[in-house]
Amino acid sequence: MKATILHNPRCSKSREALALLRDAGVEVSVVEYLKAPPPRDELARLYARAGIAPRDGLRRDAPPVTDDDAALDLMARDPAVIERPLVETDQGVRLGRPPAAIREIL
Secondary structure (H helix, E strand, C coil): CEEEEEECCCCHHHHHHHHHHHHCCCEEEEEECCCCCCCHHHHHHHHHHHCCCHHHHECCCCCCCCCHHHHHHHHHHCHHHECCCEEEECCEEEECCCHHHHHHHC
């Protein structure tokens, strides 16, 4: 199985999720999203696939937004507001908070 993780190595939950994937024997592509921000349309695709409103993909300390389009615009401009980790496999996309949620798509 293969997975892609939007990862921040400074985040303990992101590190836990990455360890969970590796411990499960998953081939992981790590995207350090602060260094290589995903484009707005990719974020929209990921949240749609996860069944999550983009507003629900914002960190709690992110500036308030009025709708999902504004959330995606904010994420594209400032990837630090993206809640992490976000993991995609062939089985789906999950926000890894808690990291155990990722097991649903393994």
